[in-house]
Amino acid sequence: MSALLRLEGVSRRFGGLAALDSVSLELGRGEILGLIGPNGAGKTTLVNVVTGVHTATSGRVTFEGQDITRLPPHRVARLGLARTWQIVQPFPRMTVAENVAAGALFAGGAADVASALAAARESLGFVNLADLADAPAATLTLARRKRLELARALAMKPRLIMLDEVNAGLNTAEIDEALALIRRIAAEGITIVIIEHLMKVVLGVSTRIAVLHHGRLIADGAPQEVVRDKEVVAAYLGRRYAERGAA
Amino acid sequence: MSGLRDWALLVLGVAVLAALPMVADNYTLRLGTVFCMYAALALSWNVIGGFAGYPSFATAAFFGLGAYTCAILQSAGWPMLPALAAGGALAGLFAAAVGGAILHLRGHYFAIASLALAEVLRELATKLEWLTGGGMGLNLPVPAMELHAQAAFFLHLMLGVAALAGAATLLLRGSRLGFALRCIQQNEDAAGMLGVDTRRAKTLAFAISAIFPGLAGGAYASWTHYIEPPDVFDVLLSVKPLVMVLLGGLGTVFGPVVGAGLLLLFEEAVWRSFLTLHAAVLGVIIVVLVLFLPNGLMDATRRLLGRRGRGAA
Amino acid sequence: MLYLQVAANGLVLGGLYACIAVGFSLVWGVLNVINILHGSFIVLGSYLALFAYQVLGLHPFLAILPVAAALYAVGHATQGLLVNRVIAAPVLMTLTLTFGLDLMLNNTMIVAFTADYRRLNLETPLGVLFLGDVVLPGDRVAAMALALLLTGGLWLLLRGTRLGRAVVAVRMDRDAAALMGVNVPRINAVTFGLGAAMAGAAGVLLALIFPVSPLNSGLFLGKAFTVCVLGGLGSVPGALVGGIALGLIESFGALWLGPEWAITISFMVLIAVLALRPDGLLGRRGYA
Numbered sequence: 001m002s003a004l005l006r007l008e009g010v011s012r013r014f015g016g017l018a019a020l021d022s023v024s025l026e027l028g029r030g031e032i033l034g035l036i037g038p039n040g041a042g043k044t045t046l047v048n049v050v051t052g053v054h055t056a057t058s059g060r061v062t063f064e065g066q067d068i069t070r071l072p073p074h075r076v077a078r079l080g081l082a083r084t085w086q087i088v089q090p091f092p093r094m095t096v097a098e099n100v101a102a103g104a105l106f107a108g109g110a111a112d113v114a115s116a117l118a119a120a121r122e123s124l125g126f127v128n129l130a131d132l133a134d135a136p137a138a139t140l141t142l143a144r145r146k147r148l149e150l151a152r153a154l155a156m157k158p159r160l161i162m163l164d165e166v167n168a169g170l171n172t173a174e175i176d177e178a179l180a181l182i183r184r185i186a187a188e189g190i191t192i193v194i195i196e197h198l199m200k201v202v203l204g205v206s207t208r209i210a211v212l213h214h215g216r217l218i219a220d221g222a223p224q225e226v227v228r229d230k231e232v233v234a235a236y237l238g239r240r241y242a243e244r245g246a247a
Numbered sequence: 248m249s250g251l252r253d254w255a256l257l258v259l260g261v262a263v264l265a266a267l268p269m270v271a272d273n274y275t276l277r278l279g280t281v282f283c284m285y286a287a288l289a290l291s292w293n294v295i296g297g298f299a300g301y302p303s304f305a306t307a308a309f310f311g312l313g314a315y316t317c318a319i320l321q322s323a324g325w326p327m328l329p330a331l332a333a334g335g336a337l338a339g340l341f342a343a344a345v346g347g348a349i350l351h352l353r354g355h356y357f358a359i360a361s362l363a364l365a366e367v368l369r370e371l372a373t374k375l376e377w378l379t380g381g382g383m384g385l386n387l388p389v390p391a392m393e394l395h396a397q398a399a400f401f402l403h404l405m406l407g408v409a410a411l412a413g414a415a416t417l418l419l420r421g422s423r424l425g426f427a428l429r430c431i432q433q434n435e436d437a438a439g440m441l442g443v444d445t446r447r448a449k450t451l452a453f454a455i456s457a458i459f460p461g462l463a464g465g466a467y468a469s470w471t472h473y474i475e476p477p478d479v480f481d482v483l484l485s486v487k488p489l490v491m492v493l494l495g496g497l498g499t500v501f502g503p504v505v506g507a508g509l510l511l512l513f514e515e516a517v518w519r520s521f522l523t524l525h526a527a528v529l530g531v532i533i534v535v536l537v538l539f540l541p542n543g544l545m546d547a548t549r550r551l552l553g554r555r556g557r558g559a560a
Numbered sequence: 561m562l563y564l565q566v567a568a569n570g571l572v573l574g575g576l577y578a579c580i581a582v583g584f585s586l587v588w589g590v591l592n593v594i595n596i597l598h599g600s601f602i603v604l605g606s607y608l609a610l611f612a613y614q615v616l617g618l619h620p621f622l623a624i625l626p627v628a629a630a631l632y633a634v635g636h637a638t639q640g641l642l643v644n645r646v647i648a649a650p651v652l653m654t655l656t657l658t659f660g661l662d663l664m665l666n667n668t669m670i671v672a673f674t675a676d677y678r679r680l681n682l683e684t685p686l687g688v689l690f691l692g693d694v695v696l697p698g699d700r701v702a703a704m705a706l707a708l709l710l711t712g713g714l715w716l717l718l719r720g721t722r723l724g725r726a727v728v729a730v731r732m733d734r735d736a737a738a739l740m741g742v743n744v745p746r747i748n749a750v751t752f753g754l755g756a757a758m759a760g761a762a763g764v765l766l767a768l769i770f771p772v773s774p775l776n777s778g779l780f781l782g783k784a785f786t787v788c789v790l791g792g793l794g795s796v797p798g799a800l801v802g803g804i805a806l807g808l809i810e811s812f813g814a815l816w817l818g819p820e821w822a823i824t825i826s827f828m829v830l831i832a833v834l835a836l837r838p839d840g841l842l843g844r845r846g847y848a
Contacts, residue, residue: 296652302651302652302655348831348835349831349834349835352834354651355588355592355594355651355655356789356834358594358651358652358655359594359785359789359830359834360830360831360834360835363782363785363827363830363831363834364831366782366823366827367824367827367828367831370823370824370827371824374820374821374824482778486656486659489652489656490656493656523667523670523671524667524668524671525667526663526664526666526667527663527664527667527668527671529660529663530659530660530661530662530663530664530665530667531660531664532660533656533657533659533660533663534642534657534660534661534664536656536660537646537649537653537656537657537660538642538645538646538657541646541649541653
């Protein structure tokens with residue numbers, strides 16, 4: 001089976017700094033890939049390069065066999081690749097339903113505004129926000145705004161969703177809710193990349209884990225193997241801790 | 248449906264203004280013509296400035312371009328209406344072409360680039376004497392009609408331009424493009440990620456916001472029979488639409504029209520008594536508006552009357 | 561030799577342009593406000609110099625400091641009383657506000673002083689300077705030297721004083737500066753005042769070279785815009801580089817295309833530079 005998303009030697013430099021350093025990664029259909037790494041490891045840059053916000057300095061990104069390395073964000077979105085943001089980005093002066101309808105209209109194939117609004121209600125039902133459909137987006141709590149972004153991404157009818165720190169700032173109960181939601185999205189047959197800080201969360205939901213450190217991919221494999229990887233432990237906790245653990 | 252109600256309002260307004268020559272004198276017709284011109288300019292600015300949120304100061308560029316195109320073609324023997332249409336089309340094409348170059352700019356940078364457009368065109372109109380008559384200006388053929396008929400004709404012409412701008416706004420509001428512009432206005436980066444082709448949407452909006460000022464410029468030139476660069480590329484032509492939209496409420500459909508009426512009232516009531524302080528009084532209006540009524544006079548009135556505003560529709 | 565003369569003229573012009581732009585650039589960079597009033601502040605400075613010379617017999621070079629002080633007061637009050645109230649509003653609002661204030665000030669000047677062009681003719685001009693084959697009027701060179709001196713003075717003020725560091729801190733990060741105890745609204749007012757003072761000083765110097773009229777304010781504002789865009793925003797060296805670049809572009813443009821094209825050229829340069837720099841010159845897309 002061909003990979004859904006493939007990165008081949010992808011690098012991205014900002015000035016002299018390599019935010020991504022020749023990263024190669026394959027993602028199969030139906031996977032839930034946990035993308036982890038310390039702050040500044042290049043996780044968000046990877047999402048930005050895949051979704052067309054930044055263009056790779058070198059290397060190639062393909063989605064369903066199509067080269068998307070140089071496509072602008074809206075073209076990538078229309079191919080079926082959705083994302084959420086680390087810092088939520090709703091349209092503040094639109095209603096919740098209108099926010100989600102935007103995804104349905106411009107990437108989800110809705111024929112007109114009316115059918116996009118209908119599709120939006122469906123996505124809102126999926127994330128349990130249907131009763132707030134007519135509220136202005138700016139009035140939602142953070143946890144609900146994160147669900148709004150999920151609904152908006154779902155309305156795009158994506159085949160791949162990249163979730164950037166979807167749990168940041170949430171409390172334990174809210175995180176459990178969000179995880180249940182992620183599993184339900186996966187059950188719909190949507191492939192997921194989840195960027196996450198909380199190790200417990202990643203281990204609980206991912207089928208595979210990839211670790212970035214200083215822009216390089218230092219580990220990629222089954223969750224239980226990756227967290228025992230010496231280099232990964234070193235990246236997170238420092239070299240000395242890793243050596244002591246091994247002794 | 249508020250959509251149907253708005254169309255009915257538009258038709259009603261057009262009908263009332265169209266009937267004006269039957270009852271009104273030439274002075275009132277002149278006011279009506281200026282009102283229609285202001286409304287067309289304000290509605291057009293609202294497309295790029297209100298819907299898309301790009302602070303454009305290019306209205307004078309489009310107005311002047313339309314005026315000169317129409318005037319030059321009429322001097323070359325074209326009939327008025329085709330010359331007028333050519334002016335509107337050229338303004339739209341010009342905006343689309345220039346838009347590709349400056350619409351990636353945000354905030355102040357876009358404002359300045361758009362302001363500079365009118366300055367460049369004004370300088371060109373002054374320099375290219377063989378084409379535009381330079382600083383001497385350009386005379387247009389005077390239609391062979393008696394005065395009242397002429398006043399009525401130009402009222403109807405300008406009303407036609409305003410009605411087109413109003414219809415375009417109504418069509419835009421419910422459309423895919425209108426939705427895209429609202430997304431861009433609120434968060435352009437997020438809009439791109441959701442599949443909005445932001446560059447195309449902004450360029451279209453800029454072109455739409457140019458066509459009607461182009462037409463209005465042509466109608467103005469035909470109406471006054473004489474144009475010169477400082478007149479039709481006047482920076483106040485870029486500022487007044489913005490003031491009218493602020494008066495009526497940003498991003499609403501008929502706010503700009505209400506604002507056009509209010510500004511005209513101010514002009515007639517206040518400026519006739521203070522002719523030399525014309526610009527200063529406009530300045531005072533702007534300062535008061537920005538400091539005390541940032542959501543527009545209409546919104547303030549609504550709140551004063553204790554009714555809940557419906558918000559930006 | 562012609563090229564040397566043209567280059568020298570461009571440099572003299574450029575020094576004055578830097579002085580015109582540096583205050584505008586400071587206000588834009590620190591407050592994120594486009595001060596449309598800047599052009600009228602310059603013209604006001606020119607009139608004050610004109611009257612100081614004609615009525616009091618005060619030489620323009622001596623009038624610089626009092627005129628700058630007067631405009632500082634005007635600028636400080638404008639920001640403190642008016643602009644600060646909408647400083648957090650969208651770009652459109654502050655831009656529109658200063659536009660409205662400019663209409664008021666400019667119109668008042670037209671009524672008070674008429675739109676006629678007036679000249680400030682010194683009774684004892686400084687004569688002509690010969691540098692090899694290059695000939696330069698002494699007043700112009702002195703004006704340029706003073707313009708550069710003032711620009712350098714502003715730079716020293718921003719670098720070397722506590723007040724200046726506070727202005728720079730607000731430019732870097734307004735919230736962090738507030739947390740560290742900087743009185744941000746006051747620094748806003750000081751910054752706007754400094755911008756106005758520089759405009760006034762530039763106006764005094766320009767009165768020696770150009771005829772004075774309120775109708776010039778738009779022209780000066782356009783120069784300030786262009787210099788900022790050319791040289792980059794909110795830094796004194798940027799204004800200097802941009803000013804000299806514009807002076808040279810205009811001088812050589814006038815040589816090759818004819819002097820009547822100078823204004824058109826500078827606006828074309830403005831649009832071209834804006835169009836070719838993706839994401840504007842601030843280009844804040846870098847951080848993810």
